[in-house]
Each structure stands twice: as C-alpha cells, then as structure tokens.
Amino acid sequence: MTSAKRRLAGVLAVLLLTMTGVATPAAAATNLTVLSFNIWMRGSHGGIGSVVNQIRASGANVVALSETGGGATEAIADALGWQHTEPGWDIDVISALPIQDTDWKSWNDTGARAITAKIAGVWVYAIHLDYTKYGPYNACFDKDSVSTILADETNRRRQAEQIAEWTGSSPGIVAGDLNSPSHQDWTAAAKSRHCGYEVAWPTTKAFTARGFTDSYRKLRPDPVADPGDTWSPVVKDNQGRPEPQDRIDFVFYRGGSITPESTRTFGGGTGWPSDHLAVLSSFTVS
Structure with missing residues (x-):
C-alpha cells in the first residue's frame, strides 16, 4: 500500500468510527512536576551530589535551574540521566521527559535572559531576574516611599515584561528566581x-x-496564613537587622490544557544546598 493510500485509509477509519458512534481513544494526560530551584553559585555550597539528591527526593520530572554555569547543569543532568538545555548562562531547564525543542533569548538593554524547552507540548521557561536594588530592603531598612520602591524596580519590571512578551500566547510554564516579592x-x-x-x-x-x-x-491563596517564603532558609541576619523573609521564587502557568494539582515549597534543613527554598508545582497537561 502506498503512503497516500495509507493516509486515506486512516482518514476513512476515523470517519467510520465517528459515524458509528465509537469514540477514538483520548490522548493520555501527562504529569509535569516542575521544580524552581536556585542552586546557589553552581551548587558550590553543598556539592552537585547534594543538588542531585534533592531533585530526586522532590519527585520533580522537570527543573528550572538558576545560578548554574561552569558545567553544573551537565553534571546534574548526567547524574540523573536527564536531558538539558545549554545556553551557557546561569539558567537551564533539565527534564526526565524528552525535550522536543529549545529556544533562548537575551535583551541587551536590561540584561534579561530566558531559556525554554518544549516538553510534552508545553514550553517550560527558566528565568532569573536582576538582583540589585532589592525591594524589601528599600521598605524594611530604608523606609522608602512606595513610589521610590517602584522606581527602583524599573529594570526588573522591564526584564519581566520583556520575557513575558517573548513567551507569546501559547500554553507555558515560567519558573525561576525573580528577586522580587509578589503583588499577591x-x-x-x-x-x-x-x-x-x-x-x-x-x-x-x-x-x-x-x-x-x-x-x-x-x-x-492566603498570603497571611500561607506566606510560602523562599528567601531565605539560611540568611536570617543582615548586619544585625532581621533579614526580610519573602517569597521570591515562582512557578507560573498559562493555558487551558494545564491544570495545577499541587504546590509547596521544598527543601531546607541540614544539608540543604541552597540559600533559597525551591518551589514544587505539579500539573496535569491534557
């Protein structure tokens, strides 16, 4: 049978099943359990082995890494037997599931960078925004006005806007260290x-x-009852002042095919290799 005849036979089979009321099998849903994980200066504060062990313990099958580089991504992915992106920056995506495609983008005017991997039909983005002029310090240490605080957020805001615009409108997951709290x-x-x-x-x-x-x-949804702080499990003092504790690591999602099932902070305690807690969010992708 020629390829054209095979295609025609397939179309006729689908039409026949539809006309007789026999449903075609539905595509199986996929679980994406995404970990947003700042590994603290390439895993140097606990070792790559500790980072690998924590990823295994989390149950994640996709990780958006930040503060990578120097071969850290490759070492982590190889130890797990996973696939990875490799732009040479301090962000990467690693995945236990097949990576179908990759892309990346940088912006010279703000220094914003993003890398993405297409996994189970969903673009998963790793990002890490500007760390300078950290807003909670403006508030808690300098007692600045809200207008001054927002003015100092200008570059970080522009980075976020540039990355968000680059993602287009397709279903996606954006994960990383924003170095900023949430308006929520x-x-x-x-x-x-x-x-x-x-x-x-x-x-x-x-x-x-x-x-x-x-x-x-x-x-x-309740920021009082469940603050979800990720900064910082280890930094509690700032020159004799209490270090502001806040939620600055995120996993965002977009698209009707992506349903969030669970989320929590992950990590901390003896042997935890980062100055951030990670965020672990599980999704069903249909």
Whole structure:
C-alpha cells in the first residue's frame, strides 16, 4: 500500500468510527512536576551530589535551574540521566521527559535572559531576574516611599515584561528566581508581615498581565496564613537587622490544557544546598 493510500485509509477509519458512534481513544494526560530551584553559585555550597539528591527526593520530572554555569547543569543532568538545555548562562531547564525543542533569548538593554524547552507540548521557561536594588530592603531598612520602591524596580519590571512578551500566547510554564516579592503577597491584609507596606510589585504583575497564573497563590491563596517564603532558609541576619523573609521564587502557568494539582515549597534543613527554598508545582497537561 502506498503512503497516500495509507493516509486515506486512516482518514476513512476515523470517519467510520465517528459515524458509528465509537469514540477514538483520548490522548493520555501527562504529569509535569516542575521544580524552581536556585542552586546557589553552581551548587558550590553543598556539592552537585547534594543538588542531585534533592531533585530526586522532590519527585520533580522537570527543573528550572538558576545560578548554574561552569558545567553544573551537565553534571546534574548526567547524574540523573536527564536531558538539558545549554545556553551557557546561569539558567537551564533539565527534564526526565524528552525535550522536543529549545529556544533562548537575551535583551541587551536590561540584561534579561530566558531559556525554554518544549516538553510534552508545553514550553517550560527558566528565568532569573536582576538582583540589585532589592525591594524589601528599600521598605524594611530604608523606609522608602512606595513610589521610590517602584522606581527602583524599573529594570526588573522591564526584564519581566520583556520575557513575558517573548513567551507569546501559547500554553507555558515560567519558573525561576525573580528577586522580587509578589503583588499577591504584599497586600493590605499582610502589611504586618512586610514592615507595614502594601506594594503592587510589578515583576509578578508583568506575568499575570500576559495571562499567567501563580501556581502557589492559585492553590494557596492566603498570603497571611500561607506566606510560602523562599528567601531565605539560611540568611536570617543582615548586619544585625532581621533579614526580610519573602517569597521570591515562582512557578507560573498559562493555558487551558494545564491544570495545577499541587504546590509547596521544598527543601531546607541540614544539608540543604541552597540559600533559597525551591518551589514544587505539579500539573496535569491534557
């Protein structure tokens, strides 16, 4: 049978099943369990082996890494037997599932960078935003006005906007260290947790404006009862002042084919190799 005849036979079979009321088998849903994991200076504060062990313990099958480089990504992926992206920056995606495609982008004017891997039909992005002019210090240490705080967020906001725009409109997951709190956390109800401030942080708003949903706040909507702090399990003192504790690591998702099932912070305790907690979010992709 020629290839053309095989294609025609396939079409006729589908039509016959439809006409007789016999449903074609539905495609199986895929689980994507995504870990947003800043590994702290290439895993140098615990060793690559510790990073690998924590990824295994998390149950993740996709990890958005930040603070990689120097061969760290390759070493982690090889130890796990996973696939990986390799742009040569401090961000990467590693996956136990096949990586179908990859892409990356950088912006000279802001220094923003993003890398993405297509996994189970979904683009998964790893990002890491500018760490300078950290907003909670403006609030808790300098007691700046909200307008000053937001002015100092300008470059980080532009980075987030550039990355969010680059993702287009297709289903996707964006994960990483934003070096910024969330506008869903510094609310009026939670001011006592944040040095008396209410701030509509623009980095997270840049993603929600492009149709993304914060998986943690979707499933854990109360920032007072469930703050979800990821900064920092080890940094508690800043020159004799209490270090502001905050949620600055995220897993966002977009698209009706992606359903969040669970989310939590992950890590901490003896032997944890990072100065951040990770964020672990599980999705069903249909």
